[in-house]
């Protein structure tokens with residue numbers, strides 16, 4: 174049995190990871206995000222399909238280092254044996270040229286995507302070191318592989334995730350902890366609604382005329398990555414909708 178901690182489990186890719194891993198008999202799920210009501214309904218939904226899956230959820234804002242430390246330290250003893258960390262919590266805010274950007278948006282992205290990922294990793298690594306099948310999955314992005322117009326700070330945060338993934342792979346090697354980056358292209362989740370601050374019409378247009386990836390597509394990939402034998406690790410994986418070649422080269426019907 175492996176215990177998986179998923180950050181940002183209340184929506185999109187994180188919630189899909191919980192749903193997919195719940196279909197296997199060898200995972201216990203530790204789910205966190207800021208929205209408690211979402212975590213409760215996800216837990217109920219999973220339990221209605223898979224009543225035997227062990228789930229523990231807790232609220233967490235990954236930007237708050239003290240809260241991260243407190244939340245992990247106060248997990249019930251039986252949930253302290255974490256084997257897998259999925260660093261998924263993240264967001265984009267705005268899509269403006271750098272010179273027009275909102276510095277509060279920059280802070281939110283850097284604090285969540287970079288500093289939050291670091292705080293959670295630093296706190297959980299001592300627990301992972303005790304596991305014989307430890308694995309960190311970092312959710313990067315195509316935005317961590319290239320820069321697209323107006324993507325500036327979001328792209329910078331995902332380039333940082335790319336660098337941190339490589340750094341973890343090196344620094345955690347002596348402990349046998351696997352480290353994998355999953356870098357998706359366009360995935361239809363609440364991501365664009367968050368980026369455009371609730372403008373549903375603008376968010377919907379991002380996916381107009383294409384079949385984007387779904388959270389489940391990414392979760393199925395993660396299920397595969399986690400299922401590989403102990404001696405095999407996927408370091409870095411770029412996964413795109415068939416209709417998308419790069420961040421901006423997209424064929425729309």
Ligand code: NDP
Nearest residue numbers: 181183184185186206207208234235262263360362363364
């Ligand atoms: P969603 O907006 O659907 O989900 C984002 C999740 O992150 C939510 O569960 C949210 O929970 C959580 N989150 C945001 N801020 C915080 C915080 N401060 N503390 C804790 N949790 C937080 O988007 P996605 O599922 O698409 O995004 C998941 C990851 O995938 C992100 O890292 C994103 O950058 C990345 N990604 C997304 C792509 C896409 O096209 N959708 C493509 C490539 C990468 P809550 O609000 O309840 O805290």
Ligand code: 8X3
Nearest residue numbers: 314315316358359420
């Ligand atoms: C999310 C995908 O293309 O908006 O990381 O950067 S994109």
